[in-house]
Amino acid sequence: MLVSLQLGSLIAPAYACGCGAMVVNRDSRVEVARETSAVGWDGSTEQIVMQLSVRGNAPDAAWIMPVPHRATVELGDAALFTELRAITAPVHEDRHYFWPRDEDWPFRGSDDGAGDRAAAPGAAAPVDVVGRERLGPFDVARLTATDPEALEGWLRENGFELPDRLATALRPYVEQKWEYVAVRLAPEKRGAPLSGTLEPLRLRFASDRLVYPMRLSELATTPQTLDLYVLADHRMEPSGAIGGRPPKVAYAGRVDPAKEPYEALAAVTGDKPVFVTAIDQYFPSPERIDGDHELRATAEDTPYRTVVYRDTLLTWGGMPVWLLVPLGGAVAVVVALLLVARARRRRPVAPPPPVFTPPPLR
Template sequence: MGEFRRLRRALAMAGSVIMLALGGVLVAEPAQACACGGAVSAEGEALTVDREVAALAWDGSTEDIVMQLDMITDADDAAVIIPTPSEPEVQLAETSFFDELAEMAAPRVEDTFTWWPQWEDIGPADGAGAAEPTGGVEVLDTVPLGPLEASVLSATDADGLTDWLREHEYVMSDPLADALTPYITEGWYFVAIRMVAEEGTLNGEVQPVHLSFPASSLIYPMRISAAAEVTQHVSTYVLADGQVRHSDPTGTSEPGELRYAGPVDESLQTSPTWDQLAAAGDYLTVIDHVFDDPAEQITSDFTFASAPDAADYQQVVQVTRMREIAGLTAGPVLLVLGLAAVVVAVLVGRRLLPAGDGAARLGPSAGPVGARPEQHYSAPR
């Protein structure tokens, strides 16, 4: 009975070891996570546009820019100013359009397998007509866009544009006025997009806007972003006949990261915005930029040239997946089961050993070594 109690105690201890190890296996793992200096708001309200995503297309005569901004603000009323080289048409775009672009450019996932957990990871729209010029600014069109309102402007000087914005209760900083001056000098137009939150603030992503205008080449207005005071994140999705590369001083001196270059996936083209784009091509090039010091790094607008010799590219992400047994990580399970089997084998082996000093028995009547056994004879009768 004593040996049985010792065996039961050892098995209980082995079970505790198993549960402790499996408890470690069962610990939940945590889930895996604008470049536009032309944002203005009312005086005293904080507003930062730190990320912008733009899709660009040019068919040789017409350029399309579909833009989505990401704001950090406590304001419920703000505006964004976007320069264009010619008078644009403005409309809303579908949010799903950028979801489809992002899916097309998503990294290719390659699985690798491990037997052990990664312990470091536990733990709409008709214009309202043109207005009379005021203070060097002419309002060419006003377009209601649901939660947004777009005003197409021409301006003869930055002071006039500043005054126009102030009349609409927006304050333009001196750096922004300086960044707009070259566009004014070159005769560009401006789209002032007013955004009013239906409830709360404008914090987060803003509804995408689609601008379409005559253009002699593909160009994206980046000089205005030199007025930004925080790090700028810019992603451009360029639709063309083939892969493109930067041909401007900013993109050349501050090369971004190529995220994707390859044919457009037509099966993902479900958003109505695709039908409104210029017939630019069926090839997608995605380039990401980060400007830590916009005033120094951004010196020109983005322009692009064909890169016919460049190969298709897609990022690859290695995903480590664990081998499992009954839903648990295989390595620790096998280790614990192996240790338990060893413990049981040792205890069972001890149970089979004789009691006492362990001296071997030679038989039921064995005598001293070398002794002759007694012999009994019966006398013949």
């Protein structure tokens, strides 16, 4: 069982977010302030648990998620995200340095340290609603679509417009005969704007590979950040950068969720130990994103953990150790001089040579 977690600060156009797309009516706006997704795969079935935090003035919105095969949808468990963040959190340690820096005395008069440095079968009709259910505050429709225009028609019938750029971005999924999960998001209180953290949704569908849809992020107009957490039998890595900077590992290690305990994670993995890999990636130019993330096992299960250091000046007895160097040197010089003086006092004084008296002349 694999689980990955995407945590991104995605303040962008309403139709651009890391996994899926958000659509609102022409006179409204909504921003995805945070997106948290847990993606799992057992070799044949993939699952995505997604939770969105949104803000804006839209009374409702439509969220569209492309999937390679027909999906089932249910409410997810928000506790899963809390546990995954706790597992992969960095450790904090003190690190000492010897010589004073700009923030230390005598430069700035303080002994304080510098602080923390720190992823279908085709449908006969252009659009086919293959399932619809009410889950908490969500109206969920599961769709198939053979062209972006058909999907646009469904959105229009439900009160939304499909932006031109989004229709173009969806075309690769239509050509691959992927399906969609379309969710109408609405605030719990009628008349209120759509805002806050929404309940998580859990999608399941057949897949012969672990794929996390990222292609729609190319629509974003601001840089994107991807924090990917993977739970598997082995350490995992993306197969490519898909238009961003090279992914970086922030954590890698084996975890037994039954022993900690992490109940929500154990429910996903079946109480089995898993290898956790946390990967960070930055997309300074989202328009360069050219595909979806695929994950694969690395050659070795090398553990790794991010350490956040708090640098502090090395002291002894409350005094900076570097001060002891000149003081110690001065003390050593004084002691040496005293020893020399003492040695001289104890040295026996040689008697003066005898005075030669010449014999008298005769």
